Amino acid sequence: MPAIRRILVEEEAAAYETSQRILNRLRGIPVEVIPERGVLRATDRRPAAWLAEAKSTLLLAVQKGPFWRPCPGTKGYICCGYQVLQTALNCPLDCTYCILQGYVNLPALTIFVNQEDLIAELRGRWAQNPQQVWRLGTGEFNDSLALDELSGLHERLLPLFAENRCAILEIKSKWSRLEHLLSLGPNSQVIFAWSLNPPMVIRREERGAASLLARLSAARQAAEAGFRLAFHFDPLLFFPGWQEAYRRTVEQLAKAVPPRKIAWISLGALRFMPALRQVILVRFPRSRLAAEEMVLAPDGKLRYFKDLRVEMFSLLKEWLNEILPGVFLYLCMESPRVWQEVFGFRPEGGLLAKLLDERAMTKTG
Numbered sequence: 001m002p003a004i005r006r007i008l009v010e011e012e013a014a015a016y017e018t019s020q021r022i023l024n025r026l027r028g029i030p031v032e033v034i035p036e037r038g039v040l041r042a043t044d045r046r047p048a049a050w051l052a053e054a055k056s057t058l059l060l061a062v063q064k065g066p067f068w069r070p071c072p073g074t075k076g077y078i079c080c081g082y083q084v085l086q087t088a089l090n091c092p093l094d095c096t097y098c099i100l101q102g103y104v105n106l107p108a109l110t111i112f113v114n115q116e117d118l119i120a121e122l123r124g125r126w127a128q129n130p131q132q133v134w135r136l137g138t139g140e141f142n143d144s145l146a147l148d149e150l151s152g153l154h155e156r157l158l159p160l161f162a163e164n165r166c167a168i169l170e171i172k173s174k175w176s177r178l179e180h181l182l183s184l185g186p187n188s189q190v191i192f193a194w195s196l197n198p199p200m201v202i203r204r205e206e207r208g209a210a211s212l213l214a215r216l217s218a219a220r221q222a223a224e225a226g227f228r229l230a231f232h233f234d235p236l237l238f239f240p241g242w243q244e245a246y247r248r249t250v251e252q253l254a255k256a257v258p259p260r261k262i263a264w265i266s267l268g269a270l271r272f273m274p275a276l277r278q279v280i281l282v283r284f285p286r287s288r289l290a291a292e293e294m295v296l297a298p299d300g301k302l303r304y305f306k307d308l309r310v311e312m313f314s315l316l317k318e319w320l321n322e323i324l325p326g327v328f329l330y331l332c333m334e335s336p337r338v339w340q341e342v343f344g345f346r347p348e349g350g351l352l353a354k355l356l357d358e359r360a361m362t363k364t365g
């Protein structure tokens with residue numbers, strides 16, 4: 001488990017079962033009770049100054065707003081209709097390119113302990129529209145698995161999803177420990193997903209994350225326990241020799257798991273808000289990511305030039321079609337033009353979400 005050196009507990013969070021579970025497991029680590037998390041708000045506007053320490057401080061807090069939020073799509077880019085459960089904020093792993101570095105303003109790894117409210121919220125939303133397909137995920141504001149043994153979140157969520165056959169849970173991670181969840185399978189409504197990159201990129205740019213082989217071995221365990229899988233080649237990074245490195249990664253993926261177990265694979269190229277470039281340069285001076293040539297896209301993010309994105313996506317698509325035939329592929333937050341050049345069509349007007357919903361409900365494997 002990631003090294004936690006200090007625990008902060010919001011007064012209101014202390015009595016929750018999840019807080020008690022976590023404090024019991026982390027006995028011996030100094031604990032401080034604080035009135036509420038607002039007192040911690042980072043006043044130093046340079047996240048590079050406090051981010052490293054934030055990754056060893058755990059905050060147990062109460063989620064006061066909704067847990068369930070639609071993924072904020074961007075005008076002009078094709079959105080997949082994903083729904084996000086904000087069950088935690090910030091991540092103990094430390095990827096160079098992590099967009100949370102420009103987003104999180106609390107100097108701590110925050111776990112929202114009021115899981116009872118999350119469960120009630122899910123049941124309430126599902127009851128409003130029982131026929132609606134929902135693809136929900138816990139891995140947008142943190143890594144879904146890195147603190148899961150501690151929080152016990154997915155031990156509660158997995159059985160809950162069996163209550164609604166139209167609800168699909170995607171657990172996204174770069175972590176490899178999931179043994180505590182295996183006995184909760186089989187469950188085809190639960191999709192374990194890993195973000196993949198070549199081993200050299202993982203070593204250089206994904207500090208603290210599991211190796212490629214460890215992720216693939218965890219994926220095989222999940223498949224054997226009766227869960228479906230997904231993979232995200234996101235962010236795809238450009239570097240000398242990227243073609244060979246990514247082709248080899250696709251081959252390793254195909255050796256590890258059968259295609260019929262894979263619900264979908266997404267492709268997304270490196271992108272981030274311009275302010276993140278400075279954070280990366282200060283925090284990771286040896287990384288070349290922030291030095292690559294990028295262009296300011298209409299969504300305000302820096303992206304690789306379109307031709308390079310199309311080349312990367314097209315080659316990945318070709319290899320995946322050849323090595324894992326029949327697997328469902330899609331682009332994450334890409335423009336209609338790029339879709340057209342890579343796939344020959346534009347899934348606009350909610351079509352991509354519809355295709356993914358159909359795929360989600362095809363519970364094969």
Ligand code: SF4
Pocket residue numbers: 090091092093094095097098099100141142143174209
């Ligand atoms: S695993 Fe995801 S959330 Fe965690 S540091 Fe890496 S990119 Fe950020």
